[in-house]
Amino acid sequence: MNFREKVEYLSTYQSIVAKIAGNLKEYERWLVIGSKCTQMIQQDEGHGSGGEKRIENAAIMMAEISKAIDSETKKAIRDRDEILACIAKKSRNKRYSELLEMRFVKGMSNYEIAEAINKNLRTEQRAMHKAIDSLDI
Numbered sequence: 485m486n487f488r489e490k491v492e493y494l495s496t497y498q499s500i501v502a503k504i505a506g507n508l509k510e511y512e513r514w515l516v517i518g519s520k521c522t523q524m525i526q527q528d529e530g531h532g533s534g535g536e537k538r539i540e541n542a543a544i545m546m547a548e549i550s551k552a553i554d555s556e557t558k559k560a561i562r563d564r565d566e567i568l569a570c571i572a573k574k575s576r577n578k579r580y581s582e583l584l585e586m587r588f589v590k591g592m593s594n595y596e597i598a599e600a601i602n603k604n605l606r607t608e609q610r611a612m613h614k615a616i617d618s619l620d621i
Contacts, residue, residue, distance in 0.1 A: 490616050494588040497567050500560040501591065504553055511549045518542035564589060570621060580615035587612060 485493065521538040567588060575581040586592045586600065598608035 485621050487613075487617055490619055490621060493621065494567060494584065494616070494619075497560060497563045497589060498591050500556055500563060504556045504560060507549050507553045507556065511546055511553065514542045514545045514549065518546070571619070574620045575615065576618045576620070579611070580618060583608075583612055583615045584619070 518539050521536075521542065525536065525539070568585065571581050571584045571588075575584060583597060583601075586597045587594075592600065594608055594612065595605060597612070598605045601608060603611070
């Protein structure tokens with residue numbers, strides 16, 4: 485793999501994590517809609533407000549989103565484990581393994597990693613580039 489392909493491969497886990505976060509926000513949005521409709525029905529009982537249909541739609545959407553979250557979570561776990569195994573087996577040294585894990589599994593930014601390893605940003609960026617480049621995948 486070339487450098488760019490390695491980065492794309494290593495980034496798959498964080499991409500799934502971001503997708504799960506988006507699904508969770510969407511789930512919360514539908515939960516709020518369902519709650520508001522329930523309150524509306526309770527206050528306006530028997531007046532045909534159409535709230536029942538909105539609650540039903542919210543419940544359906546929440547069920548679909550919940551299934552998507554479950555599926556993405558299982559995929560994220562598989563990808564994370566695969567990436568961790570790849571880093572452990574294919575990285576040339578422990579320091580590079582730690583950098584790759586911080587970036588591609590823990591989702592830390594270059595700045596956060598630089599702080600964690602007590603180096604300046606440029607030194608961290610060079611080390612990360614070397615770690616990715618030296619990964620034998």
